Amino acid sequence: MAKNRIQFVCQQCGYATPKWLGKCPECGTWDSFVEEPIVPANSRTFLDTGEKAVPTTISKVTKTKVKRIATHIGEFDRVLGGGIVPGSLILLAGAPGIGKSTIALDVGMKVAGTGEKVLYVSGEESEAQTAMRAERLGEASDNLLIMTATELTGILLQAKNLKPRLLVIDSIQTMYTNRLETAAGSVGQVRECTAELLRFAKETNIAVIIIGHVTKDGNIAGPRLLEHMVDVVLQFEGERSYAFRVLRAIKNRFGSTEESGIFSMEEAGLKEIINPSGLFLDKKENVVPGSAITAVMEGNRPILTEIQALVSRTPFGLPRRTAVGIDFNRINMFLAVLEKRVGMNFGMQDAYVCAVGGIKVSEPAADLAIVAALVSSFRNVALPLGCLCLGEVGLTGEMRPVSAVERRIKEAAKLGFSKFIVPQNSLKKESYDLKGVSQVGTVEEALRIIFKE
Numbered sequence: 001m002a003k004n005r006i007q008f009v010c011q012q013c014g015y016a017t018p019k020w021l022g023k024c025p026e027c028g029t030w031d032s033f034v035e036e037p038i039v040p041a042n043s044r045t046f047l048d049t050g051e052k053a054v055p056t057t058i059s060k061v062t063k064t065k066v067k068r069i070a071t072h073i074g075e076f077d078r079v080l081g082g083g084i085v086p087g088s089l090i091l092l093a094g095a096p097g098i099g100k101s102t103i104a105l106d107v108g109m110k111v112a113g114t115g116e117k118v119l120y121v122s123g124e125e126s127e128a129q130t131a132m133r134a135e136r137l138g139e140a141s142d143n144l145l146i147m148t149a150t151e152l153t154g155i156l157l158q159a160k161n162l163k164p165r166l167l168v169i170d171s172i173q174t175m176y177t178n179r180l181e182t183a184a185g186s187v188g189q190v191r192e193c194t195a196e197l198l199r200f201a202k203e204t205n206i207a208v209i210i211i212g213h214v215t216k217d218g219n220i221a222g223p224r225l226l227e228h229m230v231d232v233v234l235q236f237e238g239e240r241s242y243a244f245r246v247l248r249a250i251k252n253r254f255g256s257t258e259e260s261g262i263f264s265m266e267e268a269g270l271k272e273i274i275n276p277s278g279l280f281l282d283k284k285e286n287v288v289p290g291s292a293i294t295a296v297m298e299g300n301r302p303i304l305t306e307i308q309a310l311v312s313r314t315p316f317g318l319p320r321r322t323a324v325g326i327d328f329n330r331i332n333m334f335l336a337v338l339e340k341r342v343g344m345n346f347g348m349q350d351a352y353v354c355a356v357g358g359i360k361v362s363e364p365a366a367d368l369a370i371v372a373a374l375v376s377s378f379r380n381v382a383l384p385l386g387c388l389c390l391g392e393v394g395l396t397g398e399m400r401p402v403s404a405v406e407r408r409i410k411e412a413a414k415l416g417f418s419k420f421i422v423p424q425n426s427l428k429k430e431s432y433d434l435k436g437v438s439q440v441g442t443v444e445e446a447l448r449i450i451f452k453e
């Protein structure tokens with residue numbers, strides 16, 4: 001039975017097998033298996049509070065335990081659902097260089113600023129580097145302690161002595177425990193270290209933030225495997241060449257996953273953007289052909305976004321279609337719909353479409369704006385000033401209702417918009433008489449109203 005002390009583990013998805021395989025049967029990755037020792041099950045993920053568990057009433061527990069730690073970074077607190085829950089394990093995942101260390105250190109500094117002790121452990125950067133970053137972020141209180149280490153048992157010993165309110169581990173891929181012989185960053189180490197941190201957090205009631213790297217496709221060993229173990233998974237996203245970053249809760253045992261926080265990366269660290277609308281609007285005085293504005297939902301908040309299109313005669317036989325920040329296949333679909341339902345011929349036209357500012361537009365609510373931008377460029381006629389396009393476009397050219405139409409309209413109205421094209425059946429009865437709103441049933445009808453034919 002106990003002969004097989006080792007196993008082969010897929011570093012992509014964690015699939016384990018007693019024999020080496022070239023291709024993972026679970027996730028289909030090639031050459032992803034690495035030899036790892038088998039950890040005895042009894043020393044693994046189970047919660048061990050050191051004493052016999054005793055049943056208790058809910059009222060007793062909530063009174064003593066749940067008082068959230070406010071980080072005083074409004075956007076961060078909001079995403080968490082009102083601050084960090086003591087004893088919770090939070091995974092902060094994101095692509096390399098996106099700003100994970102920056103925001104984690106900032107949180108640490110802010111919490112320390114309120115008089116609570118914080119321990120920030122980096123396995124990637126020296127104390128000097130961390131101190132340098134802290135300097136950029138502002139005044140550091142003496143309640144913030146930094147340490148460079150990678151051996152987890154030693155770190156937890158220090159943390160036990162220090163008894164901070166918050167422990168930050170940067171990053172989980174650099175940590176290792178002596179109990180396993182594999183290298184730091186392997187699936188086994190990442191899992192075991194997280195399990196140990198989970199035990200530590202629950203035992204001591206110290207909140208722990210662990211940073212985890214993911215690649216662009218969001219799929220490497222580590223974070224994905226840990227999602228079920230931790231209380232909260234925060235994903236930090238953004239295009240590296242643009243300043244804005246979005247913090248999202250993918251999983252939250254203590255709050256909604258609807259909320260998201262928006263930041264911009266600046267010299268002095270990450271700055272919250274409290275009012276994100278307008279961030280993705282190219283501010284220009286006069287309206288030019290090929291531009292249409294829509295409102296996409298980022299969590300619960302509508303963000304006004306400009307869609308730009310350029311349609312021009314193709315110099316070669318084969319027309320080119322390019323999309324940035326928008327699904328390429330949808331562009332082809334819209335061109336086909338316009339051809340069939342509205343009678344416009346794009347057969348000899350190149351078409352380029354982009355969402356301004358590097359935002360990714362995946363919501364169908366932006367469909368009408370994309371279509372309007374294409375038509376506007378094709379006809380070389382600008383949309384009227386202050387016009388907001390909302391609605392999903394179906395294959396038959398029908399306009400489909402989208403969610404939160406009132407909220408999107410309200411946000412746009414705040415910024416001076418006065419003309420709103422929305423799909424029929426998406427407004428609540430009581431908002432039928434909203435000023436400047438046109439409800440449309442088909443794309444054709446929408447275009448007629450927009451371009452005043």
Ligand SMILES: Nc1ncnc2c1ncn2[C@@H]1O[C@H](COP(=O)(O)OP(=O)(O)OP(=O)(O)O)[C@@H](O)[C@H]1O
Pocket residue numbers: 094095096097098099100101102103124136213265266267268
């Ligand atoms: N002086 C500065 N002014 C503005 N932005 C800076 C400055 N120094 C660093 N940055 C930004 O901080 C980013 C790196 O942040 P940070 O180190 O927190 O990211 P990370 O996600 O922890 O990266 P890693 O994957 O390397 O750990 C850089 O990409 C850069 O955009």
Ligand SMILES: [Mg+2]
Pocket residue numbers: 100101102124170
């Ligand atoms: Mg970092």
Ligand SMILES: [Zn+2]
Pocket residue numbers: 010011012013014015024025026027028029032
């Ligand atoms: Zn796999």
